[in-house]
Amino acid sequence: MSRAKDYYRLQQLDSDIDAKTARLAAVTAALGQRDTVDALKSAFEQTQAALSEARSRQRDLEWELEQTKQKLAQVEKKMYGGSVTNPRQLDDLRQESEHLRRRRGELQDLILDAMMVVEELEGQTGTQHEVWTGAELAWAEEQEALHAEEIALREELAALRTERREQAARLDAAGLDKYERLRAKKNGLAVVPLLGTTCVGCRLSLPSADVQKVRADAVVNFCPHCGRILVYGGPI
Numbered sequence: 001m002s003r004a005k006d007y008y009r010l011q012q013l014d015s016d017i018d019a020k021t022a023r024l025a026a027v028t029a030a031l032g033q034r035d036t037v038d039a040l041k042s043a044f045e046q047t048q049a050a051l052s053e054a055r056s057r058q059r060d061l062e063w064e065l066e067q068t069k070q071k072l073a074q075v076e077k078k079m080y081g082g083s084v085t086n087p088r089q090l091d092d093l094r095q096e097s098e099h100l101r102r103r104r105g106e107l108q109d110l111i112l113d114a115m116m117v118v119e120e121l122e123g124q125t126g127t128q129h130e131v132w133t134g135a136e137l138a139w140a141e142e143q144e145a146l147h148a149e150e151i152a153l154r155e156e157l158a159a160l161r162t163e164r165r166e167q168a169a170r171l172d173a174a175g176l177d178k179y180e181r182l183r184a185k186k187n188g189l190a191v192v193p194l195l196g197t198t199c200v201g202c203r204l205s206l207p208s209a210d211v212q213k214v215r216a217d218a219v220v221n222f223c224p225h226c227g228r229i230l231v232y233g234g235p236i
Protein backbone atom coordinates (compact mmCIF):
# COMPACT_ATOMS: atom_id res chain seq x y z
CA MET A 1 0.00 0.00 0.00
CA SER A 2 1.35 3.43 -0.88
CA ARG A 3 1.74 5.96 1.93
CA ALA A 4 -1.10 8.11 0.58
CA LYS A 5 -3.35 5.04 0.70
CA ASP A 6 -2.15 4.29 4.23
CA TYR A 7 -3.22 7.79 5.24
CA TYR A 8 -6.48 7.37 3.40
CA ARG A 9 -7.22 4.10 5.18
CA LEU A 10 -6.47 5.82 8.50
CA GLN A 11 -8.80 8.64 7.50
CA GLN A 12 -11.59 6.20 6.66
CA LEU A 13 -11.18 4.51 10.04
CA ASP A 14 -11.17 7.87 11.84
CA SER A 15 -14.27 9.07 9.95
CA ASP A 16 -16.03 5.82 10.80
CA ILE A 17 -14.99 6.15 14.45
CA ASP A 18 -16.20 9.79 14.51
CA ALA A 19 -19.59 8.89 13.01
CA LYS A 20 -20.11 5.91 15.34
CA THR A 21 -19.00 7.92 18.38
CA ALA A 22 -21.54 10.63 17.51
CA ARG A 23 -24.27 8.03 17.01
CA LEU A 24 -23.36 6.36 20.32
CA ALA A 25 -23.70 9.72 22.09
CA ALA A 26 -27.16 10.21 20.55
CA VAL A 27 -28.20 6.65 21.46
CA THR A 28 -26.96 7.03 25.05
CA ALA A 29 -28.85 10.32 25.39
CA ALA A 30 -32.06 8.75 24.05
CA LEU A 31 -31.85 5.76 26.41
CA GLY A 32 -34.22 6.25 29.35
CA GLN A 33 -35.50 9.47 27.80
CA ARG A 34 -39.29 9.32 28.15
CA ASP A 35 -40.43 12.94 28.33
CA THR A 36 -42.91 12.53 25.45
CA VAL A 37 -44.47 9.38 26.94
CA ASP A 38 -44.66 10.97 30.38
CA ALA A 39 -46.36 14.06 28.94
CA LEU A 40 -49.01 11.82 27.28
CA LYS A 41 -49.50 9.90 30.53
CA SER A 42 -49.88 13.10 32.49
CA ALA A 43 -52.39 14.50 29.97
CA PHE A 44 -54.45 11.30 30.31
CA GLU A 45 -54.32 11.45 34.11
CA GLN A 46 -55.40 15.08 34.14
CA THR A 47 -58.41 14.35 31.93
CA GLN A 48 -59.22 11.32 34.08
CA ALA A 49 -59.23 13.53 37.19
CA ALA A 50 -61.47 16.06 35.41
CA LEU A 51 -63.83 13.22 34.43
CA SER A 52 -64.04 11.99 37.99
CA GLU A 53 -64.86 15.52 39.15
CA ALA A 54 -67.51 15.92 36.42
CA ARG A 55 -69.15 12.59 37.39
CA SER A 56 -69.21 13.65 41.01
CA ARG A 57 -70.85 16.97 40.05
CA GLN A 58 -73.47 15.09 38.01
CA ARG A 59 -74.22 12.83 41.01
CA ASP A 60 -74.53 15.85 43.35
CA LEU A 61 -76.97 17.53 40.97
CA GLU A 62 -79.00 14.32 40.59
CA TRP A 63 -79.15 13.99 44.36
CA GLU A 64 -80.30 17.61 44.72
CA LEU A 65 -82.95 17.03 42.03
CA GLU A 66 -84.24 14.02 43.91
CA GLN A 67 -84.43 16.03 47.16
CA THR A 68 -86.18 18.87 45.35
CA LYS A 69 -88.75 16.52 43.84
CA GLN A 70 -89.48 14.95 47.23
CA LYS A 71 -89.79 18.33 48.85
CA LEU A 72 -92.11 19.52 46.07
CA ALA A 73 -94.30 16.45 46.49
CA GLN A 74 -94.57 17.15 50.21
CA VAL A 75 -95.42 20.82 49.66
CA GLU A 76 -98.04 20.02 47.04
CA LYS A 77 -99.55 17.31 49.19
CA LYS A 78 -99.95 19.91 51.92
CA MET A 79 -101.36 22.47 49.48
CA TYR A 80 -103.97 20.20 47.97
CA GLY A 81 -104.51 17.82 50.84
CA GLY A 82 -107.06 20.09 52.54
CA SER A 83 -105.26 20.12 55.89
CA VAL A 84 -104.12 23.73 55.40
CA THR A 85 -106.88 26.28 55.07
CA ASN A 86 -105.23 29.46 56.29
CA PRO A 87 -104.84 31.71 53.14
CA ARG A 88 -101.51 33.07 54.30
CA GLN A 89 -100.13 29.59 54.88
CA LEU A 90 -101.53 28.51 51.49
CA ASP A 91 -99.85 31.47 49.88
CA ASP A 92 -96.53 30.54 51.51
CA LEU A 93 -96.92 26.99 50.25
CA ARG A 94 -97.69 28.22 46.74
CA GLN A 95 -94.58 30.39 46.77
CA GLU A 96 -92.47 27.53 48.02
CA SER A 97 -93.88 25.22 45.40
CA GLU A 98 -93.09 27.76 42.66
CA HIS A 99 -89.57 28.12 43.96
CA LEU A 100 -89.12 24.34 44.02
CA ARG A 101 -90.48 23.95 40.49
CA ARG A 102 -88.06 26.62 39.25
CA ARG A 103 -85.18 24.90 41.00
CA ARG A 104 -86.27 21.54 39.53
CA GLY A 105 -86.13 23.03 36.04
CA GLU A 106 -82.72 24.57 36.67
CA LEU A 107 -81.37 21.31 38.01
CA GLN A 108 -82.68 19.36 35.01
CA ASP A 109 -80.82 21.77 32.71
CA LEU A 110 -77.66 21.61 34.83
CA ILE A 111 -77.79 17.80 34.80
CA LEU A 112 -78.05 17.76 31.00
CA ASP A 113 -75.01 20.05 30.80
CA ALA A 114 -73.10 17.92 33.31
CA MET A 115 -73.94 14.76 31.32
CA MET A 116 -72.58 16.36 28.18
CA VAL A 117 -69.36 17.29 29.95
CA VAL A 118 -69.00 13.74 31.29
CA GLU A 119 -69.63 12.29 27.84
CA GLU A 120 -67.03 14.56 26.25
CA LEU A 121 -64.44 13.77 28.92
CA GLU A 122 -65.13 10.05 28.58
CA GLY A 123 -64.36 10.27 24.88
CA GLN A 124 -61.26 12.31 25.57
CA THR A 125 -59.87 9.94 28.23
CA GLY A 126 -60.52 6.99 25.91
CA THR A 127 -58.53 8.60 23.11
CA GLN A 128 -55.78 9.80 25.41
CA HIS A 129 -55.47 6.38 27.03
CA GLU A 130 -55.11 4.78 23.62
CA VAL A 131 -52.48 7.31 22.52
CA TRP A 132 -50.54 7.00 25.77
CA THR A 133 -50.51 3.18 25.91
CA GLY A 134 -49.55 3.06 22.22
CA ALA A 135 -46.67 5.44 22.94
CA GLU A 136 -45.59 3.27 25.89
CA LEU A 137 -45.41 0.21 23.64
CA ALA A 138 -43.52 2.08 20.92
CA TRP A 139 -41.19 3.51 23.56
CA ALA A 140 -40.40 0.08 25.00
CA GLU A 141 -39.66 -1.25 21.51
CA GLU A 142 -37.51 1.76 20.68
CA GLN A 143 -35.57 1.44 23.94
CA GLU A 144 -34.90 -2.21 23.23
CA ALA A 145 -33.61 -1.31 19.76
CA LEU A 146 -31.49 1.53 21.15
CA HIS A 147 -30.02 -0.76 23.79
CA ALA A 148 -29.09 -3.33 21.14
CA GLU A 149 -27.63 -0.57 18.98
CA GLU A 150 -25.58 0.72 21.90
CA ILE A 151 -24.04 -2.72 22.46
CA ALA A 152 -23.31 -3.12 18.73
CA LEU A 153 -21.77 0.36 18.48
CA ARG A 154 -19.49 -0.25 21.45
CA GLU A 155 -18.29 -3.51 19.91
CA GLU A 156 -17.79 -1.90 16.49
CA LEU A 157 -15.90 1.01 18.01
CA ALA A 158 -13.61 -1.31 19.96
CA ALA A 159 -12.79 -3.22 16.75
CA LEU A 160 -12.29 0.02 14.79
CA ARG A 161 -9.95 1.41 17.45
CA THR A 162 -7.84 -1.74 17.32
CA GLU A 163 -7.65 -1.52 13.54
CA ARG A 164 -6.88 2.19 13.81
CA ARG A 165 -3.96 1.53 16.18
CA GLU A 166 -2.59 -1.04 13.73
CA GLN A 167 -3.02 1.32 10.80
CA ALA A 168 -1.40 4.25 12.66
CA ALA A 169 1.61 2.03 13.45
CA ARG A 170 2.28 1.78 9.70
CA LEU A 171 2.97 5.53 9.54
CA ASP A 172 5.99 7.39 10.87
CA ALA A 173 5.59 9.67 13.87
CA ALA A 174 6.14 12.93 11.95
CA GLY A 175 3.63 11.98 9.23
CA LEU A 176 1.11 10.88 11.82
CA ASP A 177 1.55 14.15 13.68
CA LYS A 178 0.98 16.14 10.47
CA TYR A 179 -2.10 14.04 9.71
CA GLU A 180 -3.53 14.65 13.20
CA ARG A 181 -2.94 18.40 12.98
CA LEU A 182 -4.49 18.53 9.52
CA ARG A 183 -7.52 16.56 10.74
CA ALA A 184 -8.01 18.98 13.65
CA LYS A 185 -7.80 21.96 11.29
CA LYS A 186 -9.93 20.48 8.50
CA ASN A 187 -12.98 19.45 10.47
CA GLY A 188 -11.92 15.83 10.79
CA LEU A 189 -11.07 15.35 7.10
CA ALA A 190 -7.30 15.29 6.41
CA VAL A 191 -7.20 12.88 3.47
CA VAL A 192 -9.50 13.06 0.45
CA PRO A 193 -9.65 11.44 -2.98
CA LEU A 194 -8.78 13.30 -6.13
CA LEU A 195 -11.49 12.50 -8.65
CA GLY A 196 -10.37 13.38 -12.17
CA THR A 197 -8.78 16.73 -11.50
CA THR A 198 -11.08 17.70 -8.60
CA CYS A 199 -10.15 17.61 -4.93
CA VAL A 200 -13.11 16.07 -3.06
CA GLY A 201 -12.19 18.17 0.01
CA CYS A 202 -12.51 21.64 -1.49
CA ARG A 203 -14.14 20.84 -4.89
CA LEU A 204 -11.46 22.84 -6.70
CA SER A 205 -9.61 21.66 -9.77
CA LEU A 206 -5.87 20.93 -9.72
CA PRO A 207 -3.35 21.82 -12.43
CA SER A 208 -2.46 18.78 -14.56
CA ALA A 209 1.12 18.68 -13.22
CA ASP A 210 -0.26 18.22 -9.68
CA VAL A 211 -2.75 15.65 -10.90
CA GLN A 212 0.10 13.67 -12.44
CA LYS A 213 2.03 13.73 -9.16
CA VAL A 214 -0.97 12.43 -7.26
CA ARG A 215 -1.48 9.69 -9.87
CA ALA A 216 2.22 8.74 -9.75
CA ASP A 217 1.88 8.31 -5.96
CA ALA A 218 5.64 8.50 -5.37
CA VAL A 219 5.35 10.87 -2.42
CA VAL A 220 2.53 12.15 -0.22
CA ASN A 221 0.86 15.01 -2.11
CA PHE A 222 -1.18 17.87 -0.71
CA CYS A 223 -3.99 19.82 -2.37
CA PRO A 224 -2.57 23.23 -3.36
CA HIS A 225 -5.93 24.83 -2.47
CA CYS A 226 -7.05 23.28 0.84
CA GLY A 227 -3.84 21.60 1.98
CA ARG A 228 -5.38 18.14 2.46
CA ILE A 229 -3.53 14.93 1.63
CA LEU A 230 -4.68 13.62 -1.76
CA VAL A 231 -5.13 10.03 -2.81
CA TYR A 232 -5.88 9.25 -6.42
CA GLY A 233 -9.47 8.14 -6.74
CA GLY A 234 -9.59 7.56 -10.51
CA PRO A 235 -11.03 9.51 -13.43
CA ILE A 236 -14.58 10.87 -13.24
Ligand SMILES: [Zn+2]
Pocket (backbone or CB within 6 Å): 199, 200, 201, 202, 203, 204, 223, 224, 225, 226, 227, 228
Ligand atom coordinates in the same frame (compact mmCIF):
# COMPACT_ATOMS: atom_id res chain seq x y z
ZN1 LIG B 1 -8.51 20.59 -1.84
